[in-house]
Amino acid sequence: MKKSILIILSFFLPVNFIIGQDHAILLGHIIDSLERPIDLANVAVMNTNEGTMTNSAGFFEIKVPAGVNVQLNISCIGYEPEVVEYKLQPGETKEIKVVLRQQVKTIDEISVSARQDRASTFQNIDVKDLDYMPSTTGKIEAIIKSQAGVSSNNELSSQYSVRGGNFDENLIYVNDIEIYRPFLVRSGQQEGLSFVNSDLVSSIRFSAGGFDARYGDKMSSALDITYKRPDKFRGSTSLSLLGASLHFEGSSRNKKFSYLAGYRYKTTSYLLNTLETSGDYNPWFSDLQSLITYRFSRKVELSFLGNYSSNKYLFIPKTRDTEFGTEQLPFNLRIYYDGQELDQFNTYLGALSLHIKPASNLSLKFIFNAFQTIERETFDIKGQYWINELDNTAGSETFGDSILNLAVGSLHNHARNYLDAYVLSGSHLGKLLLANHTLKWGIKYQYQDFYDRISEWEMVDSAGYSIPNSGNEIALVDQRRAENRINYDLINAFIQDTWELTTRYAEYFLTMGFRGSVWNFNKTFMPSPRMTISLQPYWEKDIMFHLSGGYYFQPPFYKEMRMSDDRINYDIKPQKSIHVLFGGDYIFTAWDRPFKLTAEMYYKWLSDLIPFKIENVRIQYAGENIASGYATGIDIKLNGEFVPDAESWFTASLMQTREDIPGDSIAVTIDGKKVYEDAGYYSRPTDQLFTAGVYFQDYLPNNPDYKVTLSAFFGTGLPLSHPDEDRYYTTYRMKPYRRVDLGFSKSLKRKDQQLNISNPFRHFSTIWLSAEVFNLLGIRNEASYTWIRTTSNQSGISAQYGVPNYLTGRRFNAKITARF
Numbered sequence: 169m170k171k172s173i174l175i176i177l178s179f180f181l182p183v184n185f186i187i188g189q190d191h192a193i194l195l196g197h198i199i200d201s202l203e204r205p206i207d208l209a210n211v212a213v214m215n216t217n218e219g220t221m222t223n224s225a226g227f228f229e230i231k232v233p234a235g236v237n238v239q240l241n242i243s244c245i246g247y248e249p250e251v252v253e254y255k256l257q258p259g260e261t262k263e264i265k266v267v268l269r270q271q272v273k274t275i276d277e278i279s280v281s282a283r284q285d286r287a288s289t290f291q292n293i294d295v296k297d298l299d300y301m302p303s304t305t306g307k308i309e310a311i312i313k314s315q316a317g318v319s320s321n322n323e324l325s326s327q328y329s330v331r332g333g334n335f336d337e338n339l340i341y342v343n344d345i346e347i348y349r350p351f352l353v354r355s356g357q358q359e360g361l362s363f364v365n366s367d368l369v370s371s372i373r374f375s376a377g378g379f380d381a382r383y384g385d386k387m388s389s390a391l392d393i394t395y396k397r398p399d400k401f402r403g404s405t406s407l408s409l410l411g412a413s414l415h416f417e418g419s420s421r422n423k424k425f426s427y428l429a430g431y432r433y434k435t436t437s438y439l440l441n442t443l444e445t446s447g448d449y450n451p452w453f454s455d456l457q458s459l460i461t462y463r464f465s466r467k468v469e470l471s472f473l474g475n476y477s478s479n480k481y482l483f484i485p486k487t488r489d490t491e492f493g494t495e496q497l498p499f500n501l502r503i504y505y506d507g508q509e510l511d512q513f514n515t516y517l518g519a520l521s522l523h524i525k526p527a528s529n530l531s532l533k534f535i536f537n538a539f540q541t542i543e544r545e546t547f548d549i550k551g552q553y554w555i556n557e558l559d560n561t562a563g564s565e566t567f568g569d570s571i572l573n574l575a576v577g578s579l580h581n582h583a584r585n586y587l588d589a590y591v592l593s594g595s596h597l598g599k600l601l602l603a604n605h606t607l608k609w610g611i612k613y614q615y616q617d618f619y620d621r622i623s624e625w626e627m628v629d630s631a632g633y634s635i636p637n638s639g640n641e642i643a644l645v646d647q648r649r650a651e652n653r654i655n656y657d658l659i660n661a662f663i664q665d666t667w668e669l670t671t672r673y674a675e676y677f678l679t680m681g682f683r684g685s686v687w688n689f690n691k692t693f694m695p696s697p698r699m700t701i702s703l704q705p706y707w708e709k710d711i712m713f714h715l716s717g718g719y720y721f722q723p724p725f726y727k728e729m730r731m732s733d734d735r736i737n738y739d740i741k742p743q744k745s746i747h748v749l750f751g752g753d754y755i756f757t758a759w760d761r762p763f764k765l766t767a768e769m770y771y772k773w774l775s776d777l778i779p780f781k782i783e784n785v786r787i788q789y790a791g792e793n794i795a796s797g798y799a800t801g802i803d804i805k806l807n808g809e810f811v812p813d814a815e816s817w818f819t820a821s822l823m824q825t826r827e828d829i830p831g832d833s834i835a836v837t838i839d840g841k842k843v844y845e846d847a848g849y850y851s852r853p854t855d856q857l858f859t860a861g862v863y864f865q866d867y868l869p870n871n872p873d874y875k876v877t878l879s880a881f882f883g884t885g886l887p888l889s890h891p892d893e894d895r896y897y898t899t900y901r902m903k904p905y906r907r908v909d910l911g912f913s914k915s916l917k918r919k920d921q922q923l924n925i926s927n928p929f930r931h932f933s934t935i936w937l938s939a940e941v942f943n944l945l946g947i948r949n950e951a952s953y954t955w956i957r958t959t960s961n962q963s964g965i966s967a968q969y970g971v972p973n974y975l976t977g978r979r980f981n982a983k984i985t986a987r988f
Contacts, residue, residue: 192234192256195263198226198242204670206268207710208286208755209244214251221755221762223710234258242266287677287702289379289716289749290392291315291766293372294815299985300865300877302911302940304410304439304976307366310879312391314863316766316803316819317376319856319883321905322951323942323975324356324436325785329854330376331770332799332825333388334780334787337722339379340364342393343459343473343521344597345537346384350479350513351727352543352587354786356951356975357440358511360453360479365430367404367415368457370396376803377770378716378749381662381681381698382597382608387722387745387774395459395473398426402933408983409438411453429458439942442977447485447505454478467525472518479513485549491558492971498558500570501956501971503579509547516540529601537593545585552578553956555969575956575969583624589726590617606666608681617655618726622734624648628957650734658723660685664698677702687723687742694721694742713752720745728778731791741793746773763808772799777827779896781889782853784952784973790896797827797852813872814865821859825852832897847897851887859883873915880908888953888970900970902953908944913937917986933987940981949975 198206205226212219213232222228232238234256243249247268256262285292293311303310309326312318320328327335327349340347340363347363373392375383383390401418415430433454440449455477463469485505493499519537526532556570595612625647664681683696698718705711723742731737751768777795781788801823810816826849833844861881868874888900917923917935929935950972957968 190234190258191231192259193261194230194232194240194254194256195261196222196228196230196240197263197265198222198228198244199265199267200247200269206244206247207704209242209247209268212241212243214239214241220757220760223755232256234260242268244268285373286712286753287700287704287714288375288679289377289700289714290373290375290390293374295369295372298366298369299936300875300911300913300938301863302877302879302909302942302981304436304909304942306362306364308364308369308372308393309362311372311863312374313881314817314819314861314879315374315376316768316805316861317801317821317823318389319821319854319859320881321856321883321886321902321949322356322785323907324439324951325359326362327359327785329856330389331772331801331803332823332852332854334782334854335785336725336727336787337386337388339384339386339390340393341383341391343395343471343519344533344535344595345473345517345519345521346593347517348515348539348541348591350515350541350543351589352511352545352585353513354545355784357436357443357449357451357483358479358481358513358545359785360451360481360513361432361434361455361477363455363475363477363517364393365413365415365432365455365457367406367413367430368395368417368428368459370394376768377772378698378700378718378747380679380700381664381683381696381718382610385658385660385683385685385694385696385721385723385742387720387743387772396428397461398428399423402988404985404987406983406985408938409981411435424463426461427458428460429456431456438981439976439979442979444490444974445485445488445503445505447483447487450482452478452480452482469523471521471523473521474519475515475517477513477515479511481509481511483509485509485551488551490971490974492969493558495560498560499574499969500556500558501553501969502556503551503553505549505551507547507549509549510544511546512542512544514542531599533597535593535595535597537591537595539591541587541589543585543587543589545583547581547583550578550580555956577956578629579956580627582626584621585624586621588619591615604668607664608666609661609663611661612659614658614660615655616658616725618652620650620652620726620730622648622650622652648734650730652730652734652736654689654726654729654736656687656689658685658687660694672706674703674705676704685721685723689723690739690741692723692742694723695719696721710755711752714750716747716749718747720747724778727787728789729791730789735791737791740778740791741776743777743793744775748772758808761809761812763806766805766807767802769802770800774798774827779827779829780853781896782886782952783889795827795829795896797825797849799823799825799852810864811866814867814875816864817862819859819861823856823859825855826850827852827896829896832895834897850897853887853889855887857884873918875913875915877911877913878908879911882906902950902972905949906945906947907949909940909942910944911938911940913939931988935986936984938983938985940983942979942981943977946978948977951975 198209200206207222209222211228220228220230237253237255239251239253241251250266298307301310304323305326313320313328317331318328353359371394375390379390398417398419403416406413411434413432417428419426436451437449457475459473461471488503490501517539522534524532555575557572559566559569559571593614597610600607662683666679669676679700681698685694696719700716702714721742724740729736729740749770753766755764774797776793777797779790779795803821805819807817828849832847834847835842836845864878866876883905885901885904887898888902914937916937917929917932919934923930952973953970955970
C-alpha cells in the first residue's frame with residue numbers, strides 16, 4: 169500500500185509542480201478612500217475566464233499567468249472601476265492594495281453602496297438573467313415568481329402572492345413612480361401585458377417584506393425597477409408564437425438628450441386553445457412606452473415617462489368537456505355554449521420628473537404623475553350542461569363512457585361592468601449623503617377617483633327548475649347591480665436614515681425610518697415606524713445577519729371598499745400588519761465560483777383584515793374589517809454559478825397564514841344532529857404550506873453558443889374558496905401546482921463575432937434562436953372551480969358539484985431575438 173501511494177504521488181507531483189511554475193499568485197486588498205474594506209468587489213483577469221470576489225475584509229487571492237502582462241479589472245457597485253496591470257515571475261506571490269473611488273450617482277440610478285444594499289431586505293436581480301427565461305407572461309414577473317417567498321399558481325397571469333398576501337398587496341415602482349394595474353380582470357385569459365417592459369430595464373430590486381419607510385402603503389412586498397440611461401444608439405427586436413417586441417434607445421452627441429422607447433404585442437390564443445373549453449379565442453394585447461430625458465446642466469434634468477396599453481379579449485365559446493371526480497367515482501361535465509365575451513382594458517400613464525442636484529451629496533426630485541384606466545367587461549353566454557357518471561370498470565366494453573346521468577340543465581351568465589378610474593399625484597424625494605449616513609425623505613399627495621357601474625347576473629336551470637328554487641318564481645343564483653362614484657385624497661411623508669458603523673470586530677448598518685399617512689376617506693392617520701439592523705462580523709467566513717421590523721398600513725384602494733352587495737362601506741379602515749424578520753446570507757466559493765446562501769424567518773401579525781375569496785385571479789372582498797390573522801414561515805435561496813458564467817438558483821419556502829372571523833361558523837354533527845360551532849382560525853385563500861422552485865442555466869461544454877434553461881415550480885394545494893357567498897371558512901383545497909418549462913437557445917451571432925460584408929447578420933450585435941416547451945410534463949393544473957347546483961339527483965336529493973377549471977397544457981414556442 170505504501171509503495172502504491174508513493175508511485176501515485178510521484179506521478180502527480182511533477183505535473184502540479186510544472187503547472188505551478190506557469191502561474192503566479194496575487195494577494196490583494198481592496199479598500200475605499202477612507203481605507204475601509206470593500207466586500208463583494210469583482211476581480212476579473214481580463215481576456216480570460218478567471219475571476220473571484222473579495223471577502224468581508226476586502227481580501228482576495230487569485231492565480232494569474234506568469235511571464236506576461238496581466239490586467240485585473242476590479243469593480244464594485246457604487247465605486248469607479250479600476251484596471252491594474254502586473255507581470256509576475258513563475259511561482260511568484262505578490263501582495264497588492266487597490267483603492268476604489270466611490271461614485272456619486274443620481275437618484276435615478278438608485279445610488280446605494282454594495283454594503284448598504286446587502287444590509288437591506290432587498291435583493292438585486294441580475295437583468296441578464298431575463299434573456300433566456302422561458303415565460304408565458306412577462307420576463308420580469310417570471311423572474312420575480314421564481315424568488316423565495318413568492319408563489320403564483322397561474323401561468324397566464326403576471327400576478328403573484330408574497331408570504332401569504334394577495335395580489336393587491338404588492339408595490340411596484342418604475343423610476344420612483346408607483347404602478348397600478350386594471351381592476352376588473354377576473355381570469356388569466358383576460359389579463360394582458362404587465363406595465364414593466366423588460367427591454368427597457370436597467371436594474372431590479374425586490375423585497376419580500378420588512379421594506380424601508382420610503383416604500384408606500386402596502387403590506388406584502390416591494391418591487392423597485394429602474395429603466396436604462398442610454399448613452400448611444402442601441403435596440404432589440406423579438407418575434408415568437410406569443411407575440412413580438414421592438415425597442416430603441418439612444419442619446420444626442422452632447423449626451424444632454426436621451427430616449428428610450430419600446431413596443432410590445434402579445435397574443436395568448438395559441439396557449440388558450442389547450443384549455444378544456446373550446447372556442448374562438450381572440451386576445452389582442454399591446455402597449456407603447458417611452459422614457460425621454462433632457463439634461464439642462466450637470467445639476468438639472470427633466471424626464472418624461474409615458475405609457476399606453478390596450479388589452480382586448482374576445483372569446484366565443486363552443487363546447488366544454490371536463491372529466492373530474494376520483495378514480496373510484498369519475499364524472500364528466502359537458503356543456504354546449506352560445507354567446508360571447510368581449511373585454512377591453514385601456515390604461516394611460518404620464519409622469520414628469522424634475523431632478524435637481526444642488527451639490528454633489530444632495531439630490532432633489534419632483535414627480536408629477538397621472539394614471540387613467542378605462543375598463544369594459546361584457547358577456548352574454550348561455551350553456552346547456554350534462555353531468556354524467558363514467559364507467560370505471562377495467563376491461564368493460566363501456567369503460568370511460570357515461571353510464572348514469574346525474575344532472576341536466578342550462579345556465580346563462582350576463583355582465584355589463586364598466587369602470588373609469590383616475591389617480592393623480594405629486595411628490596418630492598430627497599437624498600443627502602454624509603460621512604457615515606444616508607438620509608432620505610419624501611412627501612406625496614395623491615387624488616383618486618372611481619366611477620363603477622356593475623350589472624351582472626347568473627341564472628341556472630336544473631331539470632326545468634331555476635336555482636334557488638322557490639316553487640313559485642324564477643330566481644337568479646347570483647345578481648349584482650350597483651353604481652358607485654367615490655373620490656378621496658391620500659397624503660404621506662417619510663424620513664429615514666441609514667447609518668454605517670465600523671468597529672474592530674464587525675460592521676453595523678442601522679436603517680431607521682418613519683412613514684406617516686393621512687387618508688381623508690374616513691380621516692385616518694397611519695403611523696408607520698420601520699427599522700432594519702444588520703451585522704457583518706469580521707469572521708473568516710463572509711456572513712451577514714439582519715433583523716427587521718415595522719408597522720405597515722394598507723388603506724383600501726377601491727375593490728376592498730365594496731361589500732358583498734356592492735355598496736360602498738364608508739366606515740372601512742386600513743388593514744394593518746406588523747412585520748418581524750430575522751435572516752442572513754453567507755457568501756462562499758465552491759469549484760472556484762461564487763455562491764450565496766440566503767435564509768429568512770418571518771412573522772406577521774395581521775389586524776383589521778378584510779376577508780376575501782379568490783376565483784382564478786379575481787379577488788372578491790367582504791368590504792368589512794372583520795378578521796384578524798397571522799402569517800409565518802421561512803424562505804431559503806441558494807444561487808450561484810453551478811455552471812461557470814451562468815447563474816442559477818434553488819428556492820424553498822414553508823409558510824402558514826390563518827385568519828379568524830368572529831361569528832364565522834362550521835357545521836358539525838353531535839349526537840346525530842347538525843349544529844354550528846365557531847370556526848376559529850382557518851386557512852386564508854393564499855395559504856400554501858410548501859413551495860419550491862428551480863431556475864437552472866447550462867450550455868454545451870466548450871460551446872457556449874448552445875444554452876439550455878430550465879424553470880420549475882412546485883406548490884402545495886391552495887384553499888378553495890367556499891361556494892356560499894357569505895362563508896369564508898373552508899376545508900377544500902386544490903391539487904398541488906406543478907410546472908416545468910424548458911428553453912433551448914442557439915447563438916446565430918455573438919457580440920464579438922466578425923462576419924463577412926455580404927452576411928446580413930453583420931448589422932446585429934447578437935442574434936439568438938430559441939425553442940421553448942411550456943408545461944413540459946403536461947400536468948393539468950387547476951385555476952379555479954365551477955360550482956354547479958342541481959335541484960335533485962337520482963336519489964331526489966339536491967346536490968352541488970365542484971368542477972375544476974384547468975390551466976394550459978403542453979405547448980411548443982419558437983422565438984428569435986436580435987440586438988443591434
